[in-house]
Amino acid sequence: MTLAYRIVRSEHYEINLVMRCLHNLADALHREAWRPDFDLLFLILHHAESFPATFHHPKEEDYLFEAVRCRRPEAGPMLDRLGEERAEGLALVSDLRQALEAYAGCPAALGRFHAAAKSHARHERQHMRREERTILPLALQVFSKEDWREIDTAFERNQHPLLSAGRRAEFDKLFALILRRIPGAVVFGSKDARKKKAA
Numbered sequence: 001m002t003l004a005y006r007i008v009r010s011e012h013y014e015i016n017l018v019m020r021c022l023h024n025l026a027d028a029l030h031r032e033a034w035r036p037d038f039d040l041l042f043l044i045l046h047h048a049e050s051f052p053a054t055f056h057h058p059k060e061e062d063y064l065f066e067a068v069r070c071r072r073p074e075a076g077p078m079l080d081r082l083g084e085e086r087a088e089g090l091a092l093v094s095d096l097r098q099a100l101e102a103y104a105g106c107p108a109a110l111g112r113f114h115a116a117a118k119s120h121a122r123h124e125r126q127h128m129r130r131e132e133r134t135i136l137p138l139a140l141q142v143f144s145k146e147d148w149r150e151i152d153t154a155f156e157r158n159q160h161p162l163l164s165a166g167r168r169a170e171f172d173k174l175f176a177l178i179l180r181r182i183p184g185a186v187v188f189g190s191k192d193a194r195k196k197k198a199a
């Protein structure tokens with residue numbers, strides 16, 4: 001498997017996990033099963049605002065999807081649709097910031113935060129699923145070893161200031177902080193509940 005493909009899939013894994021936390025924590029708050037940890041919620045918001053838009057999407061779009069567009073112009077409408085979804089994601093994360101700030105200032109705004117968190121998490125997860133079911137398989141189909149070498153080199157170089165190794169290290173720190181603070185039983189269910197589910 002090529003380096004670029006593995007990087008895209010591992011970044012999707014990271015975004016997906018953060019979105020799962022957001023979704024399940026919002027539900028737990030709504031059920032009054034968790035007392036809000038605003039430090040954690042704002043860390044999640046920071047990741048949701050910055051990681052996809054400034055680190056994941058630029059290289060996915062510029063190095064990988066543009067190459068698919070050149071090779072397969074008929075994939076243009078699908079790529080345009082993915083671009084629109086990324087723009088919708090920006091609007092949803094901006095709603096999420098407003099909703100979280102309102103909730104942090106007033107518990108009565110929980111309903112608004114719950115709705116915004118679920119909408120954003122659902123949208124991001126659907127968007128990545130669509131990429132993984134459409135463009136990524138197409139890329140595997142149409143690119144030669146030589147093409148992948150070029151794309152891998154572009155991913156590896158990451159010379160854009162927003163995509164540097166230093167930025168990756170910052171996001172590693174942020175992701176680790178989120179993982180450390182996550183109440184596992186709230187997000188993933190208690191051991192007993194998981195055993196019952198598996199039985």
Ligand SMILES: [Fe+2]
Pocket residue numbers: 008012056060128131
């Ligand atoms: Fe993606």
